[in-house]
Each structure stands twice: as structure tokens, then as C-alpha cells.
Amino acid sequence: MEKKRLYGTIEGGGTKFICAVADEQNNILREIRIPTTLPQQTLAACADFFLQAQRELGAFSALGIACFGPLDPRPISSTYGHILATPKPGWGNADVVGFLKTALGADLPIGFDTDVDAAVLAESRWGAGQGFSNLVYLTIGTGIGGGALVNGHLLHGYAHPEMGHMLLPRHSSDTSFAGICPFHGTCLEGLASGPAIEARWHQKAANLGQDHPAWQLEAYYLALGLMNICLILAPERIVLGGGVMNQSFLFPLIRSELTQVLGNYVRLPQIANMESYVVPSGLAGIAGLYGGLALARQAVQDQQ
Amino acid sequence: MEKKRLYGTIEGGGTKFICAVADEQNNILREIRIPTTLPQQTLAACADFFLQAQRELGAFSALGIACFGPLDPRPISSTYGHILATPKPGWGNADVVGFLKTALGADLPIGFDTDVDAAVLAESRWGAGQGFSNLVYLTIGTGIGGGALVNGHLLHGYAHPEMGHMLLPRHSSDTSFAGICPFHGTCLEGLASGPAIEARWHQKAANLGQDHPAWQLEAYYLALGLMNICLILAPERIVLGGGVMNQSFLFPLIRSELTQVLGNYVRLPQIANMESYVVPSGLAGIAGLYGGLALARQAVQDQQ
Numbered sequence: 309m310e311k312k313r314l315y316g317t318i319e320g321g322g323t324k325f326i327c328a329v330a331d332e333q334n335n336i337l338r339e340i341r342i343p344t345t346l347p348q349q350t351l352a353a354c355a356d357f358f359l360q361a362q363r364e365l366g367a368f369s370a371l372g373i374a375c376f377g378p379l380d381p382r383p384i385s386s387t388y389g390h391i392l393a394t395p396k397p398g399w400g401n402a403d404v405v406g407f408l409k410t411a412l413g414a415d416l417p418i419g420f421d422t423d424v425d426a427a428v429l430a431e432s433r434w435g436a437g438q439g440f441s442n443l444v445y446l447t448i449g450t451g452i453g454g455g456a457l458v459n460g461h462l463l464h465g466y467a468h469p470e471m472g473h474m475l476l477p478r479h480s481s482d483t484s485f486a487g488i489c490p491f492h493g494t495c496l497e498g499l500a501s502g503p504a505i506e507a508r509w510h511q512k513a514a515n516l517g518q519d520h521p522a523w524q525l526e527a528y529y530l531a532l533g534l535m536n537i538c539l540i541l542a543p544e545r546i547v548l549g550g551g552v553m554n555q556s557f558l559f560p561l562i563r564s565e566l567t568q569v570l571g572n573y574v575r576l577p578q579i580a581n582m583e584s585y586v587v588p589s590g591l592a593g594i595a596g597l598y599g600g601l602a603l604a605r606q607a608v609q610d611q612q
Numbered sequence: 613m614e615k616k617r618l619y620g621t622i623e624g625g626g627t628k629f630i631c632a633v634a635d636e637q638n639n640i641l642r643e644i645r646i647p648t649t650l651p652q653q654t655l656a657a658c659a660d661f662f663l664q665a666q667r668e669l670g671a672f673s674a675l676g677i678a679c680f681g682p683l684d685p686r687p688i689s690s691t692y693g694h695i696l697a698t699p700k701p702g703w704g705n706a707d708v709v710g711f712l713k714t715a716l717g718a719d720l721p722i723g724f725d726t727d728v729d730a731a732v733l734a735e736s737r738w739g740a741g742q743g744f745s746n747l748v749y750l751t752i753g754t755g756i757g758g759g760a761l762v763n764g765h766l767l768h769g770y771a772h773p774e775m776g777h778m779l780l781p782r783h784s785s786d787t788s789f790a791g792i793c794p795f796h797g798t799c800l801e802g803l804a805s806g807p808a809i810e811a812r813w814h815q816k817a818a819n820l821g822q823d824h825p826a827w828q829l830e831a832y833y834l835a836l837g838l839m840n841i842c843l844i845l846a847p848e849r850i851v852l853g854g855g856v857m858n859q860s861f862l863f864p865l866i867r868s869e870l871t872q873v874l875g876n877y878v879r880l881p882q883i884a885n886m887e888s889y890v891v892p893s894g895l896a897g898i899a900g901l902y903g904g905l906a907l908a909r910q911a912v913q914d915q916q
Contacts, residue, residue, distance in 0.1 A: 442770070456844075458763070458769070459763065464746075464763075464846065465746035465762070469845065470846075473843050474843050474844060475839060476780070476781060477779050477780060477782065491876065492873075492877065536779060537844060539773060539774045539776075540758075540773055542768065542773050543769045571796050572795065573774070578771070579770055
């Protein structure tokens with residue numbers, strides 16, 4: 309009889325780490341939420357949870373960690389598995405993978421990447437990106453971040469991408485807003501993240517009615533961002549997630565703006581049907597944990 | 613005795629097709645320039661040249677075609693090997709690979725890609741990108757175009773990239789110039805290609821002195837373009853070529869602007885040393901023919 313495979317997953321965020329154990333069918337068997345305090349404390353609690361779960365359920369085939377960044381996801385690097393420079397106290401240079409390897413055993417395959425890199429992998433396995441080996445996942449929420457698959461593999465160059473910080477032209481009606489990005493002011497995140505909407509219109513994005521001009525402007529900036537992603541990465545599909553995209557009426561607005569700004573320049577059948585080109589996440593609400601599970605599966609494959 | 617390998621290469625441009633035959637050491641043994649007229653005529657002349665060369669020198673191991681675009685470089689596609697929609701009379705939908713396969717024999721491995729995709733491959737093999745598996749080549753000349761290697765493979769999604777058409781913010785001193793791109797007006801190509809410089813300053817770029825403000829503005833826009841490429845693709849090195857980059861004093865200006873616009877956001881050692889991060893082509897003047905040769909080598913590898 310084949311032994312049932314189990315996988316550990318961590319959705320590591322700025323306020324909490326969600327840890328879970330799942331089986332081969334992604335059924336969540338155990339789950340815990342651990343406050344994000346200091347790395348030693350938070351990661352020790354994660355390790356305790358997984359050790360106990362392994363005692364009760366059996367050994368894991370792998371662990372996947374979908375974590376806030378910036379981080380180093382490149383196994384060839386000397387700082388692999390570390391969080392990099394982050395304003396979050398105590399977490400700069402934290403060796404997440406090293407800590408968990410020590411606690412859980414060096415033999416356990418571990419996948420480690422950003423939440424958005426994990427999400428694009430999960431969308432391609434189980435969500436809205438199935439069948440696409442050139443895929444982008446963009447989350448629009450507290451920040452804006454993107455991950456990409458190229459030829460079926462996660463895009464890592466000198467690091468993971470930081471698509472949310474690309475620079476864009478301003479809309480002619482929007483010249484005075486200074487943007488909210490502490491690094492670049494009016495990059496995409498500075499213009500179009502949830503907090504940027506709030507800062508521009510002086511109210512919570514969720515409280516703005518569907519007819520509010522905020523949304524047309526939001527769709528415009530997101531379309532410009534998607535246009536640059538198209539021209540640089542040529543993804544076969546783009547999946548949009550994150551809190552802002554819960555306003556599902558944004559999708560037709562974005563598709564229409566994207567068609568317009570591309571200006572008939574890209575005339576390929578692959579992106580002519582915008583309804584199937586720019587799509588909502590197929591894993592809304594579970595992209596984090598599933599992201600970790602996708603990284604765990606990947607870690608097993610990478611070992612084989 | 614091992615047989616000497618020979619490769620055919622085509623640099624297919626809008627005004628001429630340069631065909632050549634080279635040995636394993638890239639020594640050019642034969643070369644011809646054929647005017648770009650209509651596909652049937654131009655490609656037949658290319659085929660004649662290669663057939664004669666094969667009779668005199670021996671059979672080729674492969675042929676590589678580095679061609680103007682847009683084109684379809686994806687072997688899985690039904691329009692693989694074709695030029696796509698182009699304003700060039702007669703060339704829209706021209707089946708370049710099909711024609712040459714018929715003329716030269718179906719057994720000959722053929723590599724087919726854009727001039728800039730071919731160039732990034734050649735730079736990684738023999739030029740300024742050796743040792744880098746995540747590399748971008750950007751040419752700034754009559755147009756602006758870019759090719760990328762990701763994980764050592766050419767980046768193709770729904771198509772090849774069209775980086776020259778990304779959208780950028782305007783410099784505060786440059787708000788009236790309408791740009792020259794027929795599709796997008798003020799995309800990167802519309803703002804910073806050679807013809808854009810000429811249109812903005814009413815004289816040939818090559819005639820502008822080193823102290824002319826044109827160059828600081830040019831460096832600024834190119835730096836914004838490189839910034840977006842960094843944030844979306846995270847290349848380990850960027851190689852710049854094309855006629856505009858013959859003004860070598862542009863390199864320090866671009867590096868300085870790029871450091872500034874990144875705003876200390878990307879603080880990784882890989883891109884901290886701008887002198888080794890943004891570099892001139894190592895194959896200036898021969899990137900086209902070497903590009904074709906790199907595609908020919910790739911075609912042999914892909915068969916194995």
C-alpha cells in the first residue's frame with residue numbers, strides 16, 4: 309500500500325504566520341495561526357506545530373514557505389532562505405529556512421519563496437492558470453506584487469521580481485497626487501494599491517461606490533502596469549488577486565483599458581480575448597496556504 | 613577525424629539580408645548582402661547562396677535566422693517561422709522558415725528568432741553576457757527592442773517581448789514632445805529611439821555634442837526603462853547595443869540615473885556595481901550575424 313503523502317505549508321505574513329498540514333488532495337488536516345513577533349519566537353512556534361503534527365499524522369514529504377519579502381529564493385545563493393532588508397523589526401536577514409531545517413531535520417525538502425511567487429505556482433497547479441507555463445500573478449492590496457512563471461519555472465534573476473514598483477505615466481486628470489510609495493512616490497504601488505486609493509480619495513477603498521471615479525482611474529493604472537508586463541514578459545495569462553480585486557467590477561474596466569492602451573500593437577490571438585487573458589484568482593482566500601503547498605510539491609520534484 | 617562543422621547564418625533586416633557561413637570558431641567563410649525586396653525574391657537569393665556554399669564547403673550543421681519582427685519564434689505554434697503583422701509590403705505572414713526548409717532540405721535544423729533575441733543569446737555565448745543565465749539585451753537605434761534569457765532560455769510567452777514599447781513617466785522638463793511611436797506616441801521607443809532624439813532636437817543624434825541636454829534626457833528615459841526591466845525581470849546583467857549607444861559617454865549617465873531612480877529600493881550586491889551591471893555589447897557590429905550563429909547552435913542543441 310502506498311503511504312499517504314503529507315505536506316507542511318506556511319503562509320508567512322507581516323501580522324501572522326498561518327501553518328497547516330495537508331494531504332495529497334490538499335485537504336487541510338491541521339492549521340494554526342501564530343502572531344508575527346520576532347523571528348526566533350514565531351519560527352519556534354511554527355516548528356513546534358509541525359513537530360507535533362508529524363508525531364500525530366506521520367512524516368511530511370516536504371514543507372513549503374510562502375513568505376513576505378524581500379527574501380532570497382535562489383538555492384545557489386549564500387543568503388538563500390533569508391529574509392532580506394525589511395523595515396519589519398528583527399526580520400532583516402532572518403534565516404527562515406535555516407531555522408526550520410535545524411528544527412525539523414535537514415532531510416526535509418523545503419520550498420521557500422515570496423507569497424506572490426508561491427501564488428503563481430499554485431494558480432498554475434490548481435487555480436486560474438492551469439495549463440499555462442508562462443503566467444503572471446499580480447496581487448493588488450496593501451501593496452502590489454507580482455510573480456511569474458516562464459517556461460514553467462518561477463522567474464528569478466538577481467532576485468524575485470518587484471513588479472509593483474514599476475514606473476508609469478500619470479493620467480492627465482491625476483497630476484497632483486504625490487503617491488504613497490516611500491521609495492518611489494508614484495510607482496504602480498504608490499498610485500494604485502489599496503492605501504493609495506484611500507490616500508487619494510480620503511476614504512476606505514471598500515466604501516467607494518461602484519460609480520466613483522476612483523475605479524476608472526484604478527483600472528487605468530492597473531492596465532498600464534499590465535501593458536508593461538505584457539511587453540516585457542509576454543505572459544499567456546494574467547491572474548489578478550488581492551483585496552482591491554474583490555471589487556469584481558474592476559475586471560471589465562481593466563480589460564477595456566488594456567485593450568485601448570495596447571493600441572492594437574499586439575495583435576495576437578492569445579491576448580485578443582481579454583476575458584480569458586486577464587482573470588480573477590482561482591484560489592481567492594486560499595492562495596497563501598496553497599502557495600506553500602505548491603512550493604512543497606516543487607521541492608519534492610526538485611529533489612527527484 | 614572529426615568532420616568540421618559549418619553553420620549558416622542570416623541577419624534579416626528591413627533593408628538587407630546578410631547571409632554568411634561560419635565554422636565552429638565563428639570564422640566567416642562566405643558572406644553576401646541581399647536587398648530586402650519581396651519575401652519570395654529575397655529568400656530565394658538567400659537559398660541560392662547557401663546551396664552554392666554547401667556545394668563548395670560541405671553540408672551545414674544548422675542555419676540560424678535573426679530577423680526583423682514581429683515574428684513567431686514558438687515551434688509549438690501553427691504560425692511558427694512566419695513574420696507576423698508588419699507594415700513592410702509583402703512580408704506580413706511570410707513563412708520564412710517554411711521557405712528555407714523547402715529550399716534547403718527538411719533535415720537541416722533551423723533556429724529562427726528576432727534580431728534582439730538572437731543578440732542576447734550571442735552575447736551570452738560569446739559577448740558581454742558570458743556566464744549569465746538571466747540576461748537582457750536592449751538595442752537603442754532606429755527602434756528600441758529587447759530580448760531576454762531567463763534560466764538560460766530565451767523568454768517567449770505568447771510571443772517575444774516588445775520592451776521598447778513600455779510606457780514611462782515623462783521628465784518634468786519634457787512635457788510637450790508628442791513622441792514618434794505610431795502606436796503609443798510616447799512609449800520608450802517614441803521618446804528615446806534615434807529618430808525620437810532627432811525629432812525632438814531637430815538634428816541628427818550623431819551631430820549633438822556631448823554637452824547637449826539631449827543626452828541627459830536620453831539617459832533618464834533609458835534608466836526608467838531599465839528600472840522597469842529590473843523590477844519585472846530581475847536580470848543579472850543588462851547589455852546595451854544599437855546605434856545610439858555608440859555614444860559611449862551615455863553609459864555612465866545611464867548608470868547614475870538608474871541608481872537614482874531605483875531609490876535604494878533594490879539593495880542587492882548583484883546590481884550594486886552598476887559598471888558591471890549595465891554594459892556595452894561585446895559584439896558591436898557583429899551581433900546580427902553572431903546572433904544567427906547562436907540560433908544555429910541552439911537549433912543543434914534542441915535536436916539532441
